[in-house]
Amino acid sequence: MSKKSFRQAINEAMRLEMRRDPRVIIMGEDVAGGQGGSSGVVDAWGGVLGVTKGLYTEFGPERVLDTPITEASYIGAAAGAAATGLRPVAELMFVDFVGSCLDQIMNQTAKFRYMFGGKARTPLVIRAMFGAGFNAAAQHSQALYPLFTHIPGLKVVIPSSPYEAKGLLIEAIRDDDPVIFLEHKVMYDDEEEVPDEAYTIPFGEANLTREGDDVTIVAFGRMVKLANEAADKLERQGISCTVIDPRTTSPLDRDTILDCVADTGRLVIVDESSPRCNMAADISALVAEEAFDALKAPIRRVIPPPHPGPLRLSAGSPLPARRCEDRGRRQGRHEPQSHRGSLIMNVSITPITMPKFGLAMTEGKLAGWMVRPGATVKAGDDLADIETSKITNAYESPAAGVLRRQIAQEGEMLAVGALIGVLADADTSDADIDAFIAQFNAEFSAGTAENADDTPPEPSVIDVKGRSLRVLDIGHGDGDPIVLIHGFGGDIGNWLFNHAALASDRRVIAFDLPGHGGSGKDVGAGSLEFFSSVVVDLLDTLGIERAHLVAHSLGGGVALTTVKNAPSRVASLALLAPAGLGPDINMAFIDGFITADRQKTLIPVLSYLVHDKGLIGRKMADDVLRYKRLDGAVDALRQVAAANFADGRQTDNLRPVLESVPPHPGHLGQGRRNPALQPRGRPAGRDHGRDPARNRPYAADGTVGRGQQQDQNLPDTLTLRKTGAPSAAKAGGAPRPHNTCG
Numbered sequence: 142m143s144k145k146s147f148r149q150a151i152n153e154a155m156r157l158e159m160r161r162d163p164r165v166i167i168m169g170e171d172v173a174g175g176q177g178g179s180s181g182v183v184d185a186w187g188g189v190l191g192v193t194k195g196l197y198t199e200f201g202p203e204r205v206l207d208t209p210i211t212e213a214s215y216i217g218a219a220a221g222a223a224a225t226g227l228r229p230v231a232e233l234m235f236v237d238f239v240g241s242c243l244d245q246i247m248n249q250t251a252k253f254r255y256m257f258g259g260k261a262r263t264p265l266v267i268r269a270m271f272g273a274g275f276n277a278a279a280q281h282s283q284a285l286y287p288l289f290t291h292i293p294g295l296k297v298v299i300p301s302s303p304y305e306a307k308g309l310l311i312e313a314i315r316d317d318d319p320v321i322f323l324e325h326k327v328m329y330d331d332e333e334e335v336p337d338e339a340y341t342i343p344f345g346e347a348n349l350t351r352e353g354d355d356v357t358i359v360a361f362g363r364m365v366k367l368a369n370e371a372a373d374k375l376e377r378q379g380i381s382c383t384v385i386d387p388r389t390t391s392p393l394d395r396d397t398i399l400d401c402v403a404d405t406g407r408l409v410i411v412d413e414s415s416p417r418c419n420m421a422a423d424i425s426a427l428v429a430e431e432a433f434d435a436l437k438a439p440i441r442r443v444i445p446p447p448h449p450g451p452l453r454l455s456a457g458s459p460l461p462a463r464r465c466e467d468r469g470r471r472q473g474r475h476e477p478q479s480h481r482g483s484l485i486m487n488v489s490i491t492p493i494t495m496p497k498f499g500l501a502m503t504e505g506k507l508a509g510w511m512v513r514p515g516a517t518v519k520a521g522d523d524l525a526d527i528e529t530s531k532i533t534n535a536y537e538s539p540a541a542g543v544l545r546r547q548i549a550q551e552g553e554m555l556a557v558g559a560l561i562g563v564l565a566d567a568d569t570s571d572a573d574i575d576a577f578i579a580q581f582n583a584e585f586s587a588g589t590a591e592n593a594d595d596t597p598p599e600p601s602v603i604d605v606k607g608r609s610l611r612v613l614d615i616g617h618g619d620g621d622p623i624v625l626i627h628g629f630g631g632d633i634g635n636w637l638f639n640h641a642a643l644a645s646d647r648r649v650i651a652f653d654l655p656g657h658g659g660s661g662k663d664v665g666a667g668s669l670e671f672f673s674s675v676v677v678d679l680l681d682t683l684g685i686e687r688a689h690l691v692a693h694s695l696g697g698g699v700a701l702t703t704v705k706n707a708p709s710r711v712a713s714l715a716l717l718a719p720a721g722l723g724p725d726i727n728m729a730f731i732d733g734f735i736t737a738d739r740q741k742t743l744i745p746v747l748s749y750l751v752h753d754k755g756l757i758g759r760k761m762a763d764d765v766l767r768y769k770r771l772d773g774a775v776d777a778l779r780q781v782a783a784a785n786f787a788d789g790r791q792t793d794n795l796r797p798v799l800e801s802v803p804p805h806p807g808h809l810g811q812g813r814r815n816p817a818l819q820p821r822g823r824p825a826g827r828d829h830g831r832d833p834a835r836n837r838p839y840a841a842d843g844t845v846g847r848g849q850q851q852d853q854n855l856p857d858t859l860t861l862r863k864t865g866a867p868s869a870a871k872a873g874g875a876p877r878p879h880n881t882c883g
Contacts, residue, residue: 142600142611142659145335147328148192150303151268154310155193155230157339159200162228165314166204168219169232169268173197173207189234190270190329216242216267220250220319223265228314236269236323237283250319251294262317266310272325272363272413284414286361287423289321290390296320296344297391301365302328304335308342308770309388315341325363330503336659340770345392346739349401349759353381357401359424360411361387368411374584390420396741398424399432406437416444489569490577491540493562495555496527504556505529507549516544524562543567545574559585600633600651602659606678611659612652614683616644621712622685625651626676628694628720629785630734630778632658632768635693643691650688652679654696656777658768664777667784669695669721669793673702680710693717695785701795720785721795728789735778740766 145153159165172193187194197205208215212233219231233239239246246267253261271284289297296318300306306324313320350369353376360368365386372382383401387394402408408428412421421442428440495505508526512518523535524544542564549561560581563574600613613633616622623643627635633651643649654672656664665671676699680688689712692700697719704711720726733746740762747757747765769775785792 142334142336142602144332145303145307147300147303147306147324147331148190150307150335151192151310151324152194152196153335153337154307154314154339156196156199158228158311158314159196159204161339162314163204164226165228165230166206166222167193167196167200167230167232168206168208168215169193170208170210170215170234172232173202173205188232190326192324192329193232212238212241213245217245217249219265219267220245220253220263223250223263223319224253224261228264228266230266230268230314233267233269236271236285239269239285239288246289246295246319246321247292251292253294254318255294263319264314264317265319266313266316266322267319268310268322268324270326271323272327284362284412286321286323286390287414287419290393290420290423291418294319295391296389298322298344298389299362300324300388301348301350301360301362301386303331303333304767305342305348305386305388307335308340309344311339312341312344316344323362328363328366331366336767336771338662339772340767341772342388342770343738344389345394346388347394347397348386348388348763349397350384350386351382352758352760353383353405355380355382355405356407356409357383357385357398357405358409358411359385359387359398361390361413361420364411364413393423395427395431399428402428402432403435406435408436408440409443410440411443413445416442416447419444489566490574491542491564492560492577492581493524493536493539493564495549495557495559495561496536497557504554506554507551507561509551510547511535512544514544514547518542518544518564538564540564545569546578548578600659603682605675605682608655608663608675608678609661610652610655610675610679612650612679613640614648614650615640616646616648618647620647622648622650622683622688624676624680624685624688624690625649626690626692626696626699627651627654627657628696629731629781630657630765630768631694631696634658634764639691650679650683650685654699656774656781662771662773662777664780667777667780667782669698669702669785669795670706671784672699673706676700676703677707677710686710687712689713689715691715691717692719695720695781697721698785698791698793698795701798702793705795705798719795720791721793722799723796724790724794726786726789726791728786731782731786735775735782738766738769 155165155167159167169188172188173196187196193205206215208218216231216233219229222229233242250263250265253263271286286297286299289295296313296316298309298313298320300309300322310322313322350365351372353372356375358368358372365384368382368384372384375382383405385398385401387398408425410421410424412419414420416422421444425440425442428436495507506528508528510525511523512525518524518538519541520538522538524538525536527534527536543566544562545565546563547561548563549555549559555561560578563578565574598613598615600611602609602611611633625633625636625640625643627633632653633640636651640649640651653660655675656662656667672695676690680686687710690700690703692715694717697716698721700711700714700716701719701721704714727749730746730749733742737743737746740759743762743765744757744759747762748754751757769778
């Protein structure tokens with residue numbers, strides 16, 4: 142896992158698929174990067190925006206094909222190549238150029254499967270940039286996804302982030318039908334954490350980027366980010382929003398949209414495409430037809446005006462995030478259209494911000510002002526010279542008005558989007574301008590200021606005797622370290638509420654078991670013996686002589702096996718609902734966790750893990766699905782299940798370990814109702830680490846403790862005794878149920 146830009150995520154998706162499948166080829170204008178200008182270096186640029194950089198160098202001219210500037214020819218060639226066994230990824234560059242090759246897409250590629258009775262496959266991906274916001278004017282700023290959505294036989298994908306882009310593009314390349322993959326050109330420098338491995342995101346399943354009670358917002362591509370910005374502001378005003386990223390317009394996840402509208406009763410749709418017959422209109426019709434009775438207020442659309450995209454916004458034109466916020470506010474409060482209320486910014490005041498003169502530009506220097514404060518300017522007049530690492534360019538006024546304030550000083554370096562000046566009418570008060578500046582700067586810098594000096598520790602992937610393990614190692618102290626071992630299907634995130642608190646006075650290590658989280662997906666035999674050997678190898682690699690083992694679920698069985706095989710390496714045990722103390726296992730949970738590939742099928746399975754079923758939401762399910770989408774993850778789970786739960790029963794009986802090995806300080810906490818370890822139809826709380834005479838749970842040191850439900854805080858007796866280790870209960874309670882399994 143590492144931070145990647147939208148551009149890098151797309152590049153990595155193509156690179157991984159080209160390594161995996163020799164049939165994958167890349168085609169398009171300048172995808173090999175041309176000849177690097179006068180330097181003559183092949184692949185010097187890597188395409189018009191650098192998205193394919195490095196692919197030509199690795200895969201050569203037979204698989205990375207520079208084409209003539211003739212879209213009809215190379216899109217047609219790509220369709221033919223797909224129909225005859227290859228898997229081309231053709232770059233159309235700007236989606237606005239589709240008119241030159243629409244027949245090849247609409248009447249050929251989209252129709253092959255239907256015209257040949259379902260026998261023909263056309264695994265073709267057509268990548269294209271779309272969208273406004275880069276001052277590219279009418280012929281390079283269109284959002285034409287409704288056009289492709291209208292054509293049966295095409296799948297249409299609009300990723301909203303680097304993580305989404307990589308997973309959706311790999312899914313598209315592996316799909317046997319033609320896919321239109323649309324990338325918003327303003328997003329190429331957006332960054333977030335993205336897994337290094339290959340993974341796929343299924344088409345037709347929307348992503349809920351946040352959940353709320355008052356308003357549902359549906360947005361596409363870059364508009365998802367703007368919708369979330371608006372939702373953040375509405376949250377501070379007491380209006381909570383659900384934001385839906387459909388990911389694909391064809392297929393469209395109708396059920397998620399309808400379910401969320403049923404929950405909130407209000408709907409706002411943010412759609413960058415031209416307003417007639419666009420996705421906002423389509424979704425409005427869907428909800429009006431199938432969820433009309435659920436609506437508490439009229440459906441609102443945030444859409445552009447019905448004309449070609451301008452070079453830049455006119456004076457006073459609110460940006461989509463601000464318009465979305467205004468619509469959301471009126472929906473949340475059910476204000477009629479005539480009572481708009483004010484926008485977050487006073488529309489009589491126009492901010493002058495550091496412009497973005499290139500996709501790679503992140504900051505610029507105000508080289509000099511060309512207009513004095515108090516001067517009246519017209520839209521298009523030169524206001525200032527802006528200097529970047531590549532160019533110095535004049536900044537034209539975005540609107541007519543009076544330059545009331547020069548915020549930035551000559552020679553000052555500022556981030557793109559920072560406020561450098563203010564235009565306003567002559568009669569706008571100084572107090573209003575001061576308030577505007579204060580609010581603008583506060584909102585612009587809030588996120589950076591909050592995180593500037595408090596960067597949380599990040600896990601890292603380390604080599605453990607030839608295996609890649611993701612490890613989060615924090616804390617310092619003289620005592621023996623603590624090692625946290627999660628359960629089946631879990632990861633280090635299960636210890637979110639425990640890890641830092643336990644590390645207040647000692648070293649605490651959490652790691653992803655092989656086959657889980659960010660660790661390698663090779664699980665060997667998948668047995669408790671195998672995982673125990675990995676624990677010992679980890680201790681060796683980290684230079685730890687012995688450690689306290691705090692383990693949950695399947696991890697409890699791993700910890701007990703480690704006590705059996707390497708007792709000198711274990712200082713104490715704290716076992717939370719451990720496996721290995723009885724034969725029963727709920728295979729409905731195990732099988733369901735392995736096979737569920739959608740939020741709707743996974744949420745009921747995750748509900749086995751908690752007493753309060755309301756804790757399991759769509760966002761939690763999506764986090765689990767992110768892990769399961771990684772190549773090899775599901776196969777690893779199947780192997781672990783086969784090794785440990787053969788024939789619907791737990792394979793290892795580790796109860797004798799508690800009686801035969803030398804006593805270790807520690808305690809066992811076993812839930813009185815733990816359905817993940819119980820077969821369906823059998824009462825929970827029997828014969829799982831319990832003293833059969835008194836029906837109480839055993840502890841590893843021979844004592845008996847009071848069991849607690851799995852989702853409750855651990856009892857104070859769950860303490861690593863004789864070592865000075867802190868109580869797990871006092872360090873934040875039981876591991877959070879997210880991702881934990883039996």
